Amino acid sequence: MDFAFDARTEELRGRLLEFMDEHVYPAEALAEEQRAALASPWETPPVVEDLKAEARRRGLWNLFLPDEEYGAGLTNLQYAPLAEITGRSPQLAPTALNCAAPDTGNMELLAQFGSEEQRKRWLEPLLDGRIRSAFAMTEPEVASSDATNIGTRIERDGDEYVITGRKWYISGAMNPDCAVFIVMGKTDPDGEDVRRQQSMVLVPRDTPGVEVRRAMRVYGYEDHYHGGHAEVVFDGARVPVSHLVGEEGGGFAIAQARLGPGRIHHCMRLIGMAERAIELMCRRALTREAFGKPLAHQGVVQEWIADSRVAVEQLRLLVLKTAWLMDTVGNRGAHTEIQAIKIATPREVVRIIDRAVQLHGAGGVSQDFPLAELWAAARTLRLADGPDEVHQRSLARRELRRYA
Structure with missing residues (x-):
């Protein structure tokens, strides 16, 4: 094991450290001032968009994604010291670099398992920073630490899936730019293999039957920069079968x-x-x-x-x-x-x-x-x-x- 930084990592570290000193740390107080003046607490302060533009200009964008077709093509070992630097200002830096959860995981998921149509519709605008997303797995009625407990139903009805269930602490869902949910639910609740009962579907936020009910606080904080954490209800929401991610039972x-x-x-x-x-x-x-x-x-x-x-x-x-x-x-x-x-x-x-x-x-x-x-x-x-x-x-x- 050799943990010395290679030339590319050193070069990116230098650029990122300069970006943090010159732009991110000075923006922390300004972002809070701007947020206080916004019409909605979930809107993005203008300085965040300025940071994103500057990060792109400096080549500090989508560093998390190892797939060279979509991201920077860095290994986990190369990305580790860069992610560490962003952790020094976790509210601003990851978002500025388009490296913030839950979007990072959702982009990785779409890059690995999404269809060509799904990648075109959702992955490309996520990579470009034009939309945000949410991952809807955790539920209030069950111990979600055991994913086989998930109760949300995803039922096939002709050429559509019907989603019914209640989720909470769904990160990113309060952000007005959140355009799509990746929802985990059961398509085969009585299946013999409890780990083949679940599937994932893409549900656009504006789908009838989707209600972002309220923001969930974390120790009193609303975590605005990550788009908050919401309770979301799916009441017979319908999406085309083509919105299935991967295969049924693969969730x-x-x-x-x-x-x-x-x-x-x-x-x-x-x-x-x-x-x-x-x-x-x-x-x-x-x-x-x-x-x-x-x-x-x-x-x-x-x-x-x-x-x-x-x-x-x-x-x-x-x-x-x-x-x-x-x-x-x-x-x-x-x-x-x-x-x-x-x-x-x-x-x-x-x-x-x-x-x-x-x-x-x-x-x-x-x-x-x-x-x-x-x-x-x-x-x-x-x-x-x-x-x-x-x-x-x-x-x-x-x-x-x-x-x-």
């Missing part, structure tokens, strides 16, 4: 293929979030005094900083190893490592951000620093794409099989 397998890259992308960005928290922690420690000396001279503060640095270095190496394995032996061959980073990274980054919050006192929980929002985002990722306990269960079973 579970497609979901697993989509979630693998998504999990590592989250972990890459989480490391950037932790680095931002460490930077803020160090700056605060050096500029504030308590009990007659700088906070940086307090033993407990030094422990926090040291432990945080050790944790980040460990996490980064594990993420890079996982990226390398995904590139060399595929997602299935990296299954254990993908689950390991999904368990370890959000959990440890929450601890790091929490230390930074503690060091900032009241400021740490305020809107004047990004720490409270970073904490909420990191804590949420212990649930997103499968809660810790599901991954621990699966990983432990695989480990035990070696000795059975």
Whole structure:
């Protein structure tokens, strides 16, 4: 394993670091000011569109997609340090580069499983940043950590599918530019193989029978930049059979293929979030005094900083190893490592951000620093794409099989 950056990665890192310093960080406060003046909280602040235009001009666009036909053609190992940098400003940077969830996963899904017609209608405008999308899987009535529990029905009626069900925490659905939902439901609820009961269909947002009912908050935040998280009801919504993604019964397998890259992308960005928290922690420690000396001279503060640095270095190496394995032996061959980073990274980054919050006192929980929002985002990722306990269960079973 060689984790040294190659020439292309170094060149892109240089461009991206300049872009962050010159445009993204200065835009954070401006975006909030502009949002306060918008007619709807879900509209995009004008500065975000400016950032997207500048990112395209600098060649920092669709870096996440390894398919050279549609994206930058980077490997996971090449993309990892770039995604980490965007994690330092998770509300603005991923969106500016067209590398924000859930669109990234949806674009990967369409590139891999979509028909030519589906790619033309939905993938191309997503790649161009003209529309947004949502992935509708999680449901309030069942434990969605077990995807076989999904209750939404997708029933064939002639040349159409009829979708009936209730979803929630559907990321991106509140954004007025969200044009399409990728909906997971059951086409064969009584099928013998519980992992062949599910299918996925593309449902345009303006389809009759689709109701975006309300925004769901995350620790009180509405996550405007990612298009919010919505409760969505499908009440007999009809779409043509041609809107099926892949084949009937293939929904579970497609979901697993989509979630693998998504999990590592989250972990890459989480490391950037932790680095931002460490930077803020160090700056605060050096500029504030308590009990007659700088906070940086307090033993407990030094422990926090040291432990945080050790944790980040460990996490980064594990993420890079996982990226390398995904590139060399595929997602299935990296299954254990993908689950390991999904368990370890959000959990440890929450601890790091929490230390930074503690060091900032009241400021740490305020809107004047990004720490409270970073904490909420990191804590949420212990649930997103499968809660810790599901991954621990699966990983432990695989480990035990070696000795059975």
